[in-house]
Amino acid sequence: MHEATISPKTSFYDYIVIGGGAAGIPIATTLSAKYNVLLLERGGSPYGNPNITDVRNFGSYLLDTSPESPSQRFISEGVVNSRARVLGGGTCINAGFYSRGEPKFSEDARLMDANLVDESYKWTEKVMVFEPIVQKWQSTLRTALVETGVTPDNGFSYDHIIGTKVGGTLFDANGTRHTAADLLQYANPKRLLVLLYATVHKIKFKTQGRSRPLAYGVVFADSLGYKHIAYLKGGRKDEIILSAGALGSPQLLMLSGIGPKEQLDALNIKVVLQQPFIGKGMADNPMNSIFIPSPVAVEPSIVQVVGITRFGSYVEESGGFNFIFANLSSYQGFSPQMGGFIFEKINGPLSMGELKINNLNPTDNPSVTFNYFKEPEDLQKCVNGIKTILNAVESKAFSNYKYANMTIKDILDLNMKLPVNLRTHANTSSSLEQYCKDTVRTIWHYHGGCRIGEVVDDEYKVFGVDAFRVIDGSTIINSPGTNPQASVLMLGRYMGVTILGQRIANDKSQ
Template structure:
């Protein structure tokens, strides 16, 4: 018996486990389906692509995407301590003020959430109005220093875009180098930042390699979970709450397997209905991404990262190609629709990045492209059977709304314009799989066949629909969801830092603590 049972030791679950066990009188069990984060490829930043489709990856795919010519899109998600923060590109982005203010949820405006971003942060640039030091999460400048990344930023400025040296400051628009969640050149996942320092606490139990099957109920109250490790069944009870922190695909799956979802579908799958909630698994959003890849003859891409001299540099100094997060540079800008805030984000990496990260680099290359930050299209996550080990059916419905496709065409055009600039000349000798032409029709066709995910699924247990503003599942007791699935709309940018901030705030909501002020957490926010 525990006070709290947390399902999922990812970006949110690691934070919750660490914060809740600060009270020595509270007993917490944190359950992770995958193993410990002991693989070297987790901690060496440039190696994260080697984790795809391994035992540390849930290895999801979309169902046939109706607006991508029926293609299926590979969807990696972390299945390891740290979750997707252990296999992601480590880009530290909070999103835009407009994102949080538009949610319309009490307590979740930008000004109310900013103190939690600051409390979490240990930024090597120091404390400021927008940044904190002393928090668990290390945020640093890139140590890779690849000339292609700086050339990309120079080319964007030559193409007429503005410069920005802090995408998490007063303004988001412009191009520059990304800050990353790294500590001394190594990945600083949520597990590294939050969970490992708390593992020695006697009131925290961490169960790895346990697949949770469903939440148990007595009447309308959640009482614990049932799961398995190999063939052994485990029943773990929660005195106060069960907290799902399993992510935008797995949290709605667990709710549905537990009898919370569309009643008609659940009955058809022989799942006993606890609560008829047709919005569970709906509202799925993601950032579709189209990469432009240019091969060249300069031997400076990450294809050379395994050279002994670079290995030695990394071991001795934590710098060089092996410290690269791949997406080193980028920027935010607005499509021809002229929105009130950026709706497109560029990411650029000094490597041949193809086939959603599953392709093998064969040439020195630079890869960059735009992702759509404000999709209007909506997808869904639904169970296909009552077998808890089965994978869910995921349909993102990318470009269901034609406005999304039009914006992505603007993004591809902007990328082609950047490629024509002087600064990128040495690195754009040959384009791999280019559009057939720059006509609208050919660019639309190119977007459909080249779109991959930017790995940012959200929205499937949204505030105001499935959960309330304190992240409690509406209609039952003793059950919360705390992860990216609670975002009503996806934020403008990478979702790891916002998920950590959501969990920081949720830990205060659960403990009944007063929200911190910005000034109180700017310095020494451990």
């Protein structure tokens, strides 16, 4: 692992992987077993950065808007959101909750080998996932959810099963985060080069004399702004794999000349291939939270328990700290240490939007819309999720954590006054529908932009292009499980093993 400044002006590899995140690291690590791989990551290393590794600092980086931050803020429809800029990607800045995707995800993602799916999950779990130590607040909520009817109680499990369960976490018993960068211990150090602060500007395609464009090189800049080019060696099976995430991958495709013609023309980008679906189908599962002030102190914790309802809303929680990073004065005299947040995410939003590039600079955010709650079905799921939370709050199990004289309306009105987004909204709640719309936040599970079946085929090869795949959250049709990272990590490993196996078989037959 080196900073990109050490890289020569040109270099050659069997595989070039763009983006060292949840998908990119497993892919690069796996391919290095036999082939020379370059992994390019625009951010730095997570090691030695306590803001990333120490659970007590969870979220501090979300407030850091400097260019050095491991988290790059973006805002869509007034909702403040965030994307990773660090080796390990989202696994360095996320809430650490780990839960496998439902079997339907593997089907949608065309991962047809069930054994390989299972082995790929286990490959990750062995080094970066832990059973959490569940304390009082989280276990009370678990009991409250079961009392409310989110049954059965499934105990501790990584699996996606209806009912209430304790899931995995990336934080070990000492509160130290284990990120996808830890998977590099599986790599062959002789064959994998990881370059940090290596911002990819463009993927190069050969078009002359060819019926289809061929990916053959990647232009990246180091931290001093010097440009380098990494080329494929030219082997028949050499490939460039784009894993820059749901915002980064469609953005880089467009910057490289593949995308909707009108967008490329608007910025005078030479068209390599017209692809109208790039940047389309962008979805972000809306999250709505309820802060419950408590008469007793709540120990700090982030997501360990989840209620998986039958109607497609998932209930999670965090307690004892300012989980939504609102201004302390807006807590109306209550304190986030005395209380906790229960929140719900809707599964499978039908509301979707679009990603567009604004300029030629890959370090700038593209603009993106998600059209939160445009479709009535999404709003209904949210209302049902909020009702589940309110029932849990009023359950017998939860009574110690709620002021007896505080009504549900008082709680909702307090929450209406906790602004963290840049959306304007009413000051009191007139209906649960309005509450959902006014207090919508993100749970950071945005996905799409290079969806499977539209931009990539069943093997994640970009339609109409040779030697080029996209494998990451941008290809996903529906955010898997209650939280997606388990499935994205699995997808990376699964595809790494598949590509490696096919190439080894091919090499033997030559």
